[in-house]
Amino acid sequence: MVFSPLRYPGGKAKLFPFFAELIKENSLFGSEYCEPYAGGAGLAIQLLTQGFVNRVAINDIDVSIYAFWKSALFDTDKFCTLIARTPITIEEWHRQKAVWMKGNVKNSLALGFSAYFLNRTNRSGIIEGAGPIGGFAQTGKWKIDVRMNKEAQIKNLKMLSRYADQITVSNMDALDFFRQSIAKNNALVYLDPPYYVKGHKLYKNFYEHEDHIQIATELAQHRKAKWVVSYDDVGEIRDAYPTFDPITYTLNYSAGQKTLGSEVIFLSDTLSMPDVQGFHRAA
Template structure:
């Protein structure tokens, strides 16, 4: 057993290329790199988890991986951001094929993107398409205000640098095979956690906007971090809460008697750093 906050000495930085890419988003703060650890956590009991709840779904790589790899019988995804929510509503509950086909056939030019984004009369499916569009042609996939279109991009490809229409279409259509396992809620993470606080059979993967980078990356970056720690400490089910490794976060973990470990990761700019994993137990670690 490791002391609180200690890193597993066998833990190494995960190459994200080794993890199946399930999400149509290139999500800032995404958890593709954490998937091998999430698999260990979800498989800590011999039986499949009855319910996985992801209250800050974002790009939803954890929910999608659990669905595709049959690590949970049912998955509940929650997202407050209206643009991101529109994508999941269309993919899971609506015009999945429409979105896939629109992406695949779209003529990606600056003029077309500008026209698409400035259209004032958007239906839900149009909002979903524009969200994917922005996620792929804006710097770092950042949707928050102040972000803008890529200029040079990779090898001078500009806005086409991250636009992979066939890959995106295939990922969206593939979700059809698992969407019956998934319930999507366009709503507030705190409300869903409060409603399920006594659910002993649930696993909660909680990946909130981080304290440092959240303002730059997300529209809804302001959350009550202490309230989240308090709520997490009351959960009857199994949970994994992820955060940036800061003195403030360690203090909150200690205040609410929550065990944590550190885990190494590499940022999109290839800086190595540690993040914190907080869990109800580390028998699976």
């Protein structure tokens, strides 16, 4: 099984059963699956490698995440060589942090690898504002290399690269990418915007309230397109989607302490809700 090379708090690969049934329920086999907020793209990878969709388009406004996907998918051998040769130490952590902070888009391999390195070695996979696993003194129970099994990572990336010709990667504004995606007849778009409550702690490109409202307004204008959006289940988000029926579920978060978080999904008018255990239409 191929998995995402990146670690994300509340990673949406756990939504695979819901999307698998959604595709069956709505006869969407062979669609192009599009993610404006790709991040680790764990769900996209599962849907593609298990044959539920024919193509995936992943987009991220964070240039370092874009550089990662571009390099890992289309310059895989060089990327894997970097994994094999780069020491997993605090000294190297500081060096990679500096590369990431500089954000030199002209060297996408180095920038993409720095994001990957920090994601694999930082607490909970949080690149922005988090420190290394085990602390800078490495006195914690777990050390900086605990999430970096080089052999397994290289093997996984090489398996993923076999699907590279079925994947497109972009670095666009999320709403521009959404509009471009829904223009395709066979597109299924999944929007997973930054969390409403904790987004500023987890993401480099977090949203303010007005940004979330802008998304809701855009989606309401395209009710007949095939889209799914998910959020942390808070009153402000439900208020932003008053004419859509909320679907609730719980998801394990792993940013710091492991907790159960309640989330909410909204579907466009053209999609029928599948019957999946743990997912319920809210009152």
